Amino acid sequence: MLINASLKQLSLLLSDKKISSVELTSEFLARIQTLNSGLNAFITLDEERSLTQARDADEMIASGRSMPLTGIPLAQKDIFCAQGWLTTCGSKMLSNFVSPYDATVVERFNQAGLVNLGKTNMDEFAMGSSNETSYYGPVRNPWDLSAVPGGSSGGSACAVAARMAPAATGTDTGGSIRQPAALCGISGIKPTYGLVSRYGMIAFASSLDQGGPMAKSAEDLALLLNLMVGFDERDSTSLQRDAEDYGRDLEKPIERLRIGLPKEFFAEGMSADVASAIESALDEFRKLGATFVDISLPNSKLAIPVYYVLAPAEASSNLSRFDGVRYGYRAAQYTDLESMYKRTRAEGFGEEVKRRILIGSYVLSHGYYDAYYLQAQKLRRLIAKDFTDAFQQCDLIMGPTSPTVAFDIGEKCDDPIQMYLSDVYTSAASLAGLPGMSIPVGFGRKDRPVGLHIIGNYFKEAQMLNAAHRYQQVTDWHQRMPSDVLA
Numbered sequence: 001m002l003i004n005a006s007l008k009q010l011s012l013l014l015s016d017k018k019i020s021s022v023e024l025t026s027e028f029l030a031r032i033q034t035l036n037s038g039l040n041a042f043i044t045l046d047e048e049r050s051l052t053q054a055r056d057a058d059e060m061i062a063s064g065r066s067m068p069l070t071g072i073p074l075a076q077k078d079i080f081c082a083q084g085w086l087t088t089c090g091s092k093m094l095s096n097f098v099s100p101y102d103a104t105v106v107e108r109f110n111q112a113g114l115v116n117l118g119k120t121n122m123d124e125f126a127m128g129s130s131n132e133t134s135y136y137g138p139v140r141n142p143w144d145l146s147a148v149p150g151g152s153s154g155g156s157a158c159a160v161a162a163r164m165a166p167a168a169t170g171t172d173t174g175g176s177i178r179q180p181a182a183l184c185g186i187s188g189i190k191p192t193y194g195l196v197s198r199y200g201m202i203a204f205a206s207s208l209d210q211g212g213p214m215a216k217s218a219e220d221l222a223l224l225l226n227l228m229v230g231f232d233e234r235d236s237t238s239l240q241r242d243a244e245d246y247g248r249d250l251e252k253p254i255e256r257l258r259i260g261l262p263k264e265f266f267a268e269g270m271s272a273d274v275a276s277a278i279e280s281a282l283d284e285f286r287k288l289g290a291t292f293v294d295i296s297l298p299n300s301k302l303a304i305p306v307y308y309v310l311a312p313a314e315a316s317s318n319l320s321r322f323d324g325v326r327y328g329y330r331a332a333q334y335t336d337l338e339s340m341y342k343r344t345r346a347e348g349f350g351e352e353v354k355r356r357i358l359i360g361s362y363v364l365s366h367g368y369y370d371a372y373y374l375q376a377q378k379l380r381r382l383i384a385k386d387f388t389d390a391f392q393q394c395d396l397i398m399g400p401t402s403p404t405v406a407f408d409i410g411e412k413c414d415d416p417i418q419m420y421l422s423d424v425y426t427s428a429a430s431l432a433g434l435p436g437m438s439i440p441v442g443f444g445r446k447d448r449p450v451g452l453h454i455i456g457n458y459f460k461e462a463q464m465l466n467a468a469h470r471y472q473q474v475t476d477w478h479q480r481m482p483s484d485v486l487a
């Protein structure tokens with residue numbers, strides 16, 4: 001079935017001219033037309049633009065200029081600026097912003113001849129774990145329409161899970177690629193900080209933000225990473241490294257792989273249904289020849305409090321640019337300049353974004369800077385050091401991506417702390433700048449998906465993808481589709 005085909009299969013169909021990019025793109029656009037009103041995964045669609053790109057891709061293929069993945073359609077998280085596309089970042093503040101330029105990630109996909117299917121819904125400015133903070137309304141989880149898809153890349157995760165797109169982009173500051181991937185039963189990877197350019201990716205917390213791909217399988221992720229990763233002089237934290245083929249080790253046996261199991265990740269907090277799916281997944285890795293090592297990440301319990309000092313601090317600074325002067329929303333009524341700023345920001349930002357700006361301004365203010373911000377920076381070092389120590393004993397670290405399966409829409413809206421705890425297993429790797437991924441490993445309560453979290457050492461993406469791919473060769477969770485809900 002076309003909608004469930006891998007990127008490799010789709011690429012082959014395209015290069016053998018068994019299908020054109022226009023046909024493939026039309027197929028996914030038609031599916032979006034049918035399903036999006038119920039799921040709300042896309043904020044902006046522009047069929048004419050998508051089909052123009054598809055025609056260009058067909059020309060590239062016809063004239064022998066095709067590159068890997070030329071003609072493949074994919075969905076772009078609405079945090080990536082794309083020239084001529086409305087780029088909202090899930091906010092009223094940018095509800096009228098048509099980007100005059102492409103983010104580097106978008107540019108790289110365009111140059112390779114991929115097709116932009118549309119811009120996906122997300123938590124406002126990527127702040128959230130349920131996609132409920134979006135100005136454009138919540139996204140539904142295709143496995144159960146009363147559940148959230150996770151966040152902040154909830155629209156991208158939903159689009160891939162419902163097979164409205166073969167792949168999508170996401171961004172991850174504290175868990176926003178991995179947690180929605182887990183809750184929607186798809187695969188997603190956040191690369192080592194600095195590998196994917198942040199240019200044109202609207203900033204939330206710059207020392208943590210990292211773009212990455214979301215797709216059905218590890219094999220698909222490797223192909224997408226090959227296009228996304230690369231030095232960019234327009235991003236001052238972009239890393240200059242030799243190009244890698246992230247799929248080079250996919251087929252390698254994992255007999256000697258040492259998997260670290262942090263005791264802190266298997267402690268209280270993880271629900272029983274998640275625990276049992278994770279146990280079965282680890283059994284598969286055991287059968288594939290991997291060995292397990294008990295490890296400890298003693299400071300990881302501080303990751304959430306540290307994250308919620310540092311991320312809001314950076315956000316309060318990054319979001320000061322939205323002042324109603326240069327671009328975006330401006331209040332209709334005001335008296336003087338100061339009232340224009342105040343009204344614009346009061347009306348343009350949602351509740352959660354305002355909460356973050358307030359926390360961030362507070363922890364950076366005179367008298368509290370040393371007590372909160374500096375302390376958090378020191379703890380960040382300790383959290384990172386725990387991983388460095390752990391990787392002396394193991395190659396990869398595994399555990400649950402999320403403590404529970406997808407929760408109900410509305411369930412955690414009034415309790416920000418509960419919402420923040422969605423990232424209890426993912427935020428430590430973000431603070432350390434380490435790569436992390438989630439792959440589907442079964443179902444828990446109410447038949448909602450469970451994700452396995454894999455953390456690698458710096459630049460070990462190929463090794464993580466190798467382990468995930470070997471697992472996906474002996475299981476089929478990644479091929480399951482939520483057909484009941486979508487029938």
Ligand code: GLN
Nearest residue numbers: 126127128173174175176
């Ligand atoms: N859920 C976390 C937050 O709200 C992480 C979001 C993200 O990774 N962008 O900040």
